Amino acid sequence: MFESLSDKLDSALKKLSGQARINEVNVGNALRDIKRALLDADVNYAVTKNFIEQVRKKALGAEVIKSVSPSQMIVKIVFDELKEMMGGEQVDLNLKTNRIPAVIMVAGLQGAGKTTFVAKLALHLKKRGRNPLLIAADVYRPAAIDQLKTLGAQIEVPVFAIEEKDAIKTAKQGIEYAKQNARDIAIIDTAGRLQIDEEMMQEAETLKKMFNPEEILFVVDAMIGQEAVNTAKTFNERLDFDGVVLTKMDGDTRGGAALSIKTVVNKPIKFVSSGEKVDDLDIFYPDRMAQRILGMGDIVSFVERAQERLDLKKSEELQKKLLQNEFDLNDFYAQIQEIKKMGSLQSLVSMIPGMSKMIPADQINEKEMKRVEAIISSMTKEERRNPDVINGSRRARIAKGSGTSVQEVNSLLKQFAEMKKMMKSLTKLDKAGRRITADNIPIERLAARR
Amino acid sequence: MGFFDAFKLSRLKEGLAKTRENLFGKISRLVKGRTKIDEEFLEELEQILISADVGVPTTLKIVEAISARAKKERYTSEQELDAMLRDEIQKLMRDAREVTVVDFDAQLPKKPYVIMIVGVNGVGKTTSIGKMAHNYKSAGKKVLIAAADTFRAAATEQLEIWAERAGVPIVSQGQGVDPSAVVFDAVSSAIAKDVDVVLVDTAGRLHNKTHLMEELAKIKRVMKKKLPDAPNEVLLVLDGSTGQNALNQAKEFTKAVDVTGLILTKLDGTAKGGVVIAISNELNIPVKYIGVGEKIDDLQLFNRQKFVEALFE
Numbered sequence: 001m002f003e004s005l006s007d008k009l010d011s012a013l014k015k016l017s018g019q020a021r022i023n024e025v026n027v028g029n030a031l032r033d034i035k036r037a038l039l040d041a042d043v044n045y046a047v048t049k050n051f052i053e054q055v056r057k058k059a060l061g062a063e064v065i066k067s068v069s070p071s072q073m074i075v076k077i078v079f080d081e082l083k084e085m086m087g088g089e090q091v092d093l094n095l096k097t098n099r100i101p102a103v104i105m106v107a108g109l110q111g112a113g114k115t116t117f118v119a120k121l122a123l124h125l126k127k128r129g130r131n132p133l134l135i136a137a138d139v140y141r142p143a144a145i146d147q148l149k150t151l152g153a154q155i156e157v158p159v160f161a162i163e164e165k166d167a168i169k170t171a172k173q174g175i176e177y178a179k180q181n182a183r184d185i186a187i188i189d190t191a192g193r194l195q196i197d198e199e200m201m202q203e204a205e206t207l208k209k210m211f212n213p214e215e216i217l218f219v220v221d222a223m224i225g226q227e228a229v230n231t232a233k234t235f236n237e238r239l240d241f242d243g244v245v246l247t248k249m250d251g252d253t254r255g256g257a258a259l260s261i262k263t264v265v266n267k268p269i270k271f272v273s274s275g276e277k278v279d280d281l282d283i284f285y286p287d288r289m290a291q292r293i294l295g296m297g298d299i300v301s302f303v304e305r306a307q308e309r310l311d312l313k314k315s316e317e318l319q320k321k322l323l324q325n326e327f328d329l330n331d332f333y334a335q336i337q338e339i340k341k342m343g344s345l346q347s348l349v350s351m352i353p354g355m356s357k358m359i360p361a362d363q364i365n366e367k368e369m370k371r372v373e374a375i376i377s378s379m380t381k382e383e384r385r386n387p388d389v390i391n392g393s394r395r396a397r398i399a400k401g402s403g404t405s406v407q408e409v410n411s412l413l414k415q416f417a418e419m420k421k422m423m424k425s426l427t428k429l430d431k432a433g434r435r436i437t438a439d440n441i442p443i444e445r446l447a448a449r450r
Numbered sequence: 451m452g453f454f455d456a457f458k459l460s461r462l463k464e465g466l467a468k469t470r471e472n473l474f475g476k477i478s479r480l481v482k483g484r485t486k487i488d489e490e491f492l493e494e495l496e497q498i499l500i501s502a503d504v505g506v507p508t509t510l511k512i513v514e515a516i517s518a519r520a521k522k523e524r525y526t527s528e529q530e531l532d533a534m535l536r537d538e539i540q541k542l543m544r545d546a547r548e549v550t551v552v553d554f555d556a557q558l559p560k561k562p563y564v565i566m567i568v569g570v571n572g573v574g575k576t577t578s579i580g581k582m583a584h585n586y587k588s589a590g591k592k593v594l595i596a597a598a599d600t601f602r603a604a605a606t607e608q609l610e611i612w613a614e615r616a617g618v619p620i621v622s623q624g625q626g627v628d629p630s631a632v633v634f635d636a637v638s639s640a641i642a643k644d645v646d647v648v649l650v651d652t653a654g655r656l657h658n659k660t661h662l663m664e665e666l667a668k669i670k671r672v673m674k675k676k677l678p679d680a681p682n683e684v685l686l687v688l689d690g691s692t693g694q695n696a697l698n699q700a701k702e703f704t705k706a707v708d709v710t711g712l713i714l715t716k717l718d719g720t721a722k723g724g725v726v727i728a729i730s731n732e733l734n735i736p737v738k739y740i741g742v743g744e745k746i747d748d749l750q751l752f753n754r755q756k757f758v759e760a761l762f763e
Contacts, residue, residue, distance in 0.1 A: 036506055042693030045500045110716065110744075111572025111689060140744070143608035150603035150625075194719040221572065225503035225693025227721040248571060251656040253695035276571070276602070 022062045022070050022077075030071035031056055034078050034294070041254030041293045044229045047263045055081055068303050075296050076303040082294060086258060087286030091268040094215045094242055101133065101178040101186040103211050107204050107239060108219035109231060110192030113247035115144060117219050117273050118189045119151035120281040125185055126157060133183035135174035136161040137207070138191040148189055155278050158183070167191065171207055188213070195234035205238055216241040217270065220257060222249050228257035229264050236265040243270035246284070250274035256293050327420060329384035333376045336369065374402035375412050387413055480762065481531040487520040495535075502724035502761045505694050508731060512538055539758045542727050546711055546736035550683060552751055554582075555589035562594075562640040564648045564673065564680035567713075568666060568703055569687035571654030574715035576605065578687050578741055579649050580612025581749035587618055591646040596636030597622035598629035598669060599653040609651055615746055629653065629665065630672040637676045650681065657702030667706050685738060687713045688729075691721035700729045709733075714752070715741035722761050 031052050038048045055078050064073045095102045104121070106114050115138065122132040134152050136159055138144040145161045152159035158181075160174040171188050178186040190207065193200035208216065218232065218241040235241060244261055249272045258269060269284045291300065376384065378401030383390050390398070390413060399406045480494060492513050499509040515538045523534075546552050551559065565582070569575050579595060586593045595613050597620055599605035606622045613620040621636035633650055640648045652669065655662035673680045686709040688696050703709050712730075714723045717740050726737050737752040 039500055039506050040694055042503075042695070045497055109691065109719075111574060113572055141608070142611035143604040146604035146607045147602070154603075194716075196719055221689070221692070223570070223689075223692045223695040225691060225696075225721070225725065226501050227503070227691040227719070228693075230720055231691070248656065250659075251570065251695065252658045252698055253693070256693070 022059045022064060022074060024060070026070035027056060027059055027074060030074040033071070034075065034296075037295050038256060038259075038293065041256035041295060042223075042225045042228070042260075043256035043293065044226055044260035044264075047229070047260045051081075051085075051259070051263070065303070072299050072303050075294070075299045079290055079294055079296070079300045082259065082290035083287050086262055086269070086289050090283060091243065091270060093270065095185065097214050099214070101175060101184050102215075103175065103186050103188065103213040104215045104217065105188045105190065105207060105211070105213040106217045106219050106245070107190050107235060107241070108192060109194065109221070109224075110141075112192060112219045112221045113273060114138075114192065114219045115147050115151070115189055116276060116278075117245055117247060117271075117281075118187050119148070119155055119157075119278050120273060121271070122152070122157045122187055123155040123278050124281050126155065130185050131183045132157055132185040132187055133174065133178040133181070134159045135171055135178075135186055135188045137167040137170045137174070137188050139165040139167050139170065140191045144189075144191070151278060167203055168206055168210065171211060175211060195231050195238075201234070201238050208239055215243065217243050217245050218267070219245045219247060220261065222246045222255040222257060222272075223251060223253040224257045226260075228260045232261040232265050236267065241265075241267060243268050245269075245271045245273060247273040249282075250280070254293050254295055255289065258289055259293055329376055329379065329387055329416060330381070332416065333373070333384065336373055336376075371402070371404055371408065372412055375399075375404055375409055378402040387416060481528045481535070484528060484531060487517055487531075492517060498762060499724065502722035503693050504724035504761070505697070505728045508542065508728040511731075512542070536755070536758050539727065539761070540754045542731040543754050543757075544730050544734055544736040545754065546738045546752060549736060550711060550738070552738060553589075554585040554591075558591075558646060558682075560679055560682055562637070562645045562648050562677070562680075563682050564637065564640075564650065564677065565683045565685060566650040566652065566670065566673075566681040566707070567685050567687060568652050568707060568709070569654060570656050570689075570699055571602075573654065573687045573689040573692075574713075574741055575599075575654060575687045576608050576612060576651055577744065578685075578713050578715060578739070578749065579609065579651050580616055581741065581746055582739075583613065583616040583618045583649055584746045585749060586647045586649075587616055592644065593618040593647045593649065594636060594640050594643070594645045595620040596633050596648060596650040598632045598636075599651050600625055600627050600629050600632060601653040605651075605653065612746075630669045633669050634672050634676055637673055637680060641677070648680075657699045663702060663706040666703075670707050683710045684708055685711050685713050686735075687715055688723070688726065690714050690716040690723035690740075691719065692723075692725065694725060694728075696725040697728055697732070700733055700735060704733060704735070709735055711736055711738035713737075713739045713741065713749075717760075718742045718748070723757075724761055 034055070035048055035052050038051065039045065043051070055074075058081065059074050059077045062073065062077060064070050093104070106118055108114050118134055122134055125132045134148055134157055136145040136148045138148075149159045149161070160170070160177050162170050162173060164170075167190065174188070175186050177183075188207065188211070190204060191200070193204065195201065216239050218235050218239075220228065220232065224231070232244075244267055246255065246258055246269060249255065261267075262269065272282045272284050274280050274282065294300070375398060378398045379390070383394065383398075395406050395409050399409050480491070480498065484491060495516065496509055496513055499512060500506065504512070516535065519534060519538070520531075551557070567575050567579055576599070583593050583595055593616070595609060595618060597606045597609045599609070600623070603625070606624060610620055610622070621632060621639055623632050623635070629652065636648055636650065639645075650669075652666060655666065657663065670681060684707050686700060686703050688699065692699075700709065700712070712726060712735055714726055714737055717723060729735055730737065737757075740750050740752050742748045742750060
């Protein structure tokens, strides 16, 4: 339980040693962790490198709010940056046209989920009062047309297909059919293709040239790895698509491809698709995506909570006391109250990477926290200010008052004494000119001494 | 044309040949002219590996192994460095031949030999089954396909087309039925008809959907009721362009149905599929086949050496 307080101490000490701002020293480690997190999320190598550089420049000199470490602060900065990069305004489908039908074309690699997506999109549009027609222009994959027909029947949207295995003819006749049958949107499902398959890429180009779609959507599997960049780039060069659709988002992929694609082609992500049910289509939320990619959403919310809830004035007083080594049980009690404001101890610890390694979950005891509170509450002001006066009979009284045992009172007093010693040694180190930062604070060494 | 001109021409040819060699792969470009392993080399290596989806932990492992070995062995030539690189990476990958019969024409240890194909959506399970059926059939084996993807619209139709192309029979009951029932039927039929190989196609499912993974485990259990040894193999199909999530896929599918091997598909593009190194290394699951196209004979036996070479191309 004392360890969990070390965070508060960290931030106090960080102040002492002049780490209130992000500098070259404390930015290094944090950025290394973030680089790793992005690569683990499948963000492209070059994109990651550039992104990290940008963040480094942005972060330098930024003020670190109290109660968080510089590295936590950097994570927050990275998150904000990520969110901004992925975001911008929500861009709608570009369907403001007088042409009937308006044409939407989807393209992408094999297995990205185009056919399932077009069905979802058709339903989405139908619910908004449109009359879509699905055109089955994937004439290559066995039974692709059957698949679209089955899905079309499910959502009660007509599907146009012809016998002949010719995507261009299919599209042409399909659009004609839409015109004659009062279908105001024609959605062309094209075959999956590799971006290096020249013949197939030409087919896609021809479709674009001939039918001049209002909207071309690039559909990509959210699980795609480093290849995302090559694929998106080539598809964009050939088709100049209008938006991106991320599919299979109901998996546990971190989806770094979203950042890679956004960086390389700078086209908006218009939909995310999750699940095989035809109504599982979602609009895209940049902040959720940023959290998912970074995988450090816990720290982000920790920093936000700390920003919101901690009483800054109290923190400052505490720091002053720490500096003068006047920290007593009153302050300790106040600390516990502050920490309680931020949620349960367990959730706090689990939110900080590395922390949970230092303090296994089964060792965090909310009950013990309460017991400590009760013990301190049973002390007089004088006792709290100067624990040295607590003799045998006082101990017995405190134990009785708090419903604990003398042993428990003893152990609390002992731990508190140790903690004071630890803080003393830290301030000494600092006076000796050693740099103590939140990153190099010798917690383990100090813990070992306990 | 004088003597010297001829001399020059041959030099030119030599030069061109060298250039060609250099272009052959990043691996040779990487080691070209290196007299020592320095930071620059290691960073370039790191970039190549990560860009091939090898993943950070495995990349670091390889980079560390190389720099440690270089310190110890003090390589003297490019060839030695080249060999060291290939060796270190190949070492991480298990050879499928150690665990299973790989060649299609080899004698299979059991009859019927049941192979279950699993994977997430859109990786190419059905296509891979079509190709495997074709290969086994061409090798003179009697093959039966079980259409146990009863979920996805038109999955059965797709599989029927592949079965027809390969010229092998298929057991199917259409969309919406219990896949375990289809598999039970197929295995019973295989025993009755003296079939050599049963290929079981299952519906694509994301590995984090517990109920679907349980369904897969159930298919396996039901199969065992008819044939205690079945399935003799469980092959996980991975899309070659998938990133680090493939590792999660392998872990979860292994938990549910004990994956014995991998099929890495869609390697005809520029994707490298480097994540299988991590899978092979961490979970000890070898890659058995690779898919390199959409035609029926576009399935190849996995070759570690070629795979590593392609990583650097």
